[in-house]
Amino acid sequence: VPFEAGHDGASFWECMEKDPAQKKAFYETMVGDSKLVAGVLVSECREVFDGVESLVDVGGGTGTMAVAIARAFPKLNCTVFDLPHVVAGNRGELYYRSYTAFCHDFLFFGDTCALLQWILHDWDDEGCLKILKCCREAVAGDEEKKKKKGKVIIVVLTPKINLT
């Protein structure tokens, strides 16, 4: 990856940890975007949360989307999963969990829904497949969960294409 080649092998996310100003600017931008999308998701797309009891916002940043969902659906338990330096210090109405490798131990969270907002574009095909397979396992990994019908919600922005 060109970014990593230019930064001694460190990923964009690892560099962010070492540069507080960049980190602040990036995550503040994410908060702004997330507020906009969260408002639309919880008002216009409420049905996607039908039957969901607990949700993990995978790569959920500082929790803007998860807070909006938790407020709109008070019975739904929300957890934010992100890198340790991102979730550190975030407390309040949500659970925060962190792992240095994407999607491993949250197989055992017991949650029935994984949300991926603006995540998959950051990964190559192999990385996306790994994340999606882990999400599928996490939400439907055992017989008990299979009865509850796990869900993976993917939020992405797509350009409006006029094919005519």
Ligand SMILES: C[S@@+](CC[C@H](N)C(=O)[O-])C[C@H]1O[C@@H](n2cnc3c(N)ncnc32)[C@H](O)[C@@H]1O
């Ligand atoms: C483009 S941001 C999207 C943030 C949030 N979902 C939103 O829509 O505002 C990608 C997120 O993935 C997180 N991330 C990157 N690598 C990660 C890893 N290995 N484990 C967990 N989260 C990671 C970043 O910290 C960041 O919060």
